[in-house]
Amino acid sequence: MNIMNVDYDGLIPNNVNLNGDPRVKAALEKWHPGYLDWWNDMGPDGFQESLVYLRTAVSVDPKGWAKFDYVKMPDYKWGILLAPQAEERKIPFGAHAGEKAWQEVPGEYRAMLRRLIVIQGDTEPASVEQQRFLGKTAPSLYDMRNLFQVNVEEGRHLWAMVYLLQKYFGADGREEAEALLQRRSGDEDTPRMLGAFNEETPDWLSFFMFTFFTDRDGKMQLEALAQSGFDPLSRTTRFMLTEEAHHMFVGETGVGRTIERTCQEMQKAGIEDPNDIEAVRKLGVIDLPTLQKKANLHYSLTLDLFGNEISTNAASAFHAGIKGRYREDKLDDDHKLESSTYPVTRLKDGKVVVEDVPALSALNLRLRDDYVADCQGGVSRWNKVLEKYNIKFQLKLPHVAFHRHIGEFSSVEADVDGNIVSDDVWSKKKDEYLPSTSDRDFIESLMKTEVEPGKFASWIAPPKVGIDNKPGDFEYVKIA
Numbered sequence: 001m002n003i004m005n006v007d008y009d010g011l012i013p014n015n016v017n018l019n020g021d022p023r024v025k026a027a028l029e030k031w032h033p034g035y036l037d038w039w040n041d042m043g044p045d046g047f048q049e050s051l052v053y054l055r056t057a058v059s060v061d062p063k064g065w066a067k068f069d070y071v072k073m074p075d076y077k078w079g080i081l082l083a084p085q086a087e088e089r090k091i092p093f094g095a096h097a098g099e100k101a102w103q104e105v106p107g108e109y110r111a112m113l114r115r116l117i118v119i120q121g122d123t124e125p126a127s128v129e130q131q132r133f134l135g136k137t138a139p140s141l142y143d144m145r146n147l148f149q150v151n152v153e154e155g156r157h158l159w160a161m162v163y164l165l166q167k168y169f170g171a172d173g174r175e176e177a178e179a180l181l182q183r184r185s186g187d188e189d190t191p192r193m194l195g196a197f198n199e200e201t202p203d204w205l206s207f208f209m210f211t212f213f214t215d216r217d218g219k220m221q222l223e224a225l226a227q228s229g230f231d232p233l234s235r236t237t238r239f240m241l242t243e244e245a246h247h248m249f250v251g252e253t254g255v256g257r258t259i260e261r262t263c264q265e266m267q268k269a270g271i272e273d274p275n276d277i278e279a280v281r282k283l284g285v286i287d288l289p290t291l292q293k294k295a296n297l298h299y300s301l302t303l304d305l306f307g308n309e310i311s312t313n314a315a316s317a318f319h320a321g322i323k324g325r326y327r328e329d330k331l332d333d334d335h336k337l338e339s340s341t342y343p344v345t346r347l348k349d350g351k352v353v354v355e356d357v358p359a360l361s362a363l364n365l366r367l368r369d370d371y372v373a374d375c376q377g378g379v380s381r382w383n384k385v386l387e388k389y390n391i392k393f394q395l396k397l398p399h400v401a402f403h404r405h406i407g408e409f410s411s412v413e414a415d416v417d418g419n420i421v422s423d424d425v426w427s428k429k430k431d432e433y434l435p436s437t438s439d440r441d442f443i444e445s446l447m448k449t450e451v452e453p454g455k456f457a458s459w460i461a462p463p464k465v466g467i468d469n470k471p472g473d474f475e476y477v478k479i480a
């Protein structure tokens with residue numbers, strides 16, 4: 001079978017020759033009904049019978065893998081898709097740098113690999129659970145379709161990790177695959193594994209912020225795993241990255257269109273002061289200070305996903321050749337990091353200081369720094385919209401010490417500029433930095449669904465172009 005083309009004949013579309021691997025095929029077919037039950041219980045609420053204009057992969061060739069068509073979500077072709085195997089690929093970093101990439105799990109790294117795959121896998125269904133009710137308040141059919149596209153692809157990313165567990169980890173892999181369907185976002189007894197994936201995504205601005213900030217953590221983590229010496233993990237994550245790009249597009253343009261609408265309405269009404277929140281809200285749009293608070297929230301929650309700045313887990317994974325740095329193959333150094341250092345922003349005696357530490361121990365932070373730079377690019381593009389309308393307001397990323405629950409700053413409170421503040425000051429100022437109950441109520445009041453083709457809710461501007469170049473009034477979802 002040509003690795004580029006997807007075999008759609010069986011129950012599980014794939015480009016890994018499942019037919020030639022009856023044990024894994026049977027294991028996945030056994031897992032499939034449980035997955036569908038999970039999707040029906042926890043996937044988009046109320047839209048399972050609707051026809052959605054979705055994209056599916058028909059080949060993993062970067063030029064031609066996307067095919068668009070109407071499909072009911074439960075009939076979406078979830079499948080196992082790996083990027084093509086690079087010939088003679090070598091392990092790019094760590095103690096085994098330069099050796100042939102592993103096609104099987106190296107025994108000594110089995111537990112470490114399994115843990116990383118399970119954590120990655122756990123985030124995928126979690127996000128679908130978090131976004132479950134958003135279809136009902138979609139600001140347009142275009143946005144609704146994008147939400148569902150993101151959701152089915154997160155479902156596919158779960159399949160991607162489950163394939164690795166079933167194929168390479170025997171009985172414990174099967175158990176982990178089952179457990180991925182049992183945990184639930186926000187559940188008291190069986191929560192998802194990482195903090196941000198147990199938070200709510202209560203409204204569409206949160207959804208856009210989540211796909212901008214949190215899916216971008218997905219991108220960074222997948223990039224780091226794509227460097228893995230364990231070749232099947234590298235190939236799986238490389239293909240996932242092609243889908244991830246669309247999710248971040250949804251986030252960046254979603255927030256961008258929200259800003260655009262706010263600016264348009266402010267200009268029309270002649271409001272120059274962006275801090276005149278009451279006047280701006282009367283226009284039925286989201287004021288910029290509230291937008292900034294939402295960004296503060298999602299950014300800080302996402303920073304926690306990088307783990308501790310200084311981490312022996314991360315050092316071991318790098319040394320083992322299992323998880324690399326962002327674009328490891330493009331970096332020009334020894335790829336072993338045995339003698340270099342890296343500057344870490346830390347808390348020392350109650351003060352924020354920068355300290356050089358062994359680079360191997362600071363890999364979580366290094367990935368986070370690459371993430372922050374990537375976020376900054378998007379924020380600058382948002383600010384260009386504000387400049388275009390001549391509005392005197394700039395969005396900015398808060399300091400990394402702000403509102404943290406993991407790592408160096410988890411034991412203190414800091415303001416958005418990184419000043420450490422007392423608990424007392426924090427509780428007085430918190431609502432200036434993070435969405436308050438009344439901010440949330442206001443945003444909720446705007447979340448009225450708009451399902452007429454080509455129409456958009458008051459608070460968001462239409463996109464510049466349609467999906468698959470469809471016209472503005474295209475019926476992206478035929479609601480059943």
Ligand code: BYC
Nearest residue numbers: 123127194195214215218221304305306307308311313314
């Ligand atoms: N919440 O040594 P440390 C995505 C735990 S998003 C709870 O710093 P490490 C997506 C940690 O597990 C990308 N616990 O850990 C986006 C450890 O516990 P144990 C998901 C946390 O391993 C949107 C202990 O603290 N993929 O794809 O260096 C939609 C010590 O910490 C947290 C990955 O994350 C937390 N935030 O770093 C859909 C890649 N942070 O084991 C999808 C795989 C840390 O000692 N994961 N802990 O009990 C990893 O690479 C790493 O496990 C982490 C943590 C970066 C998450």
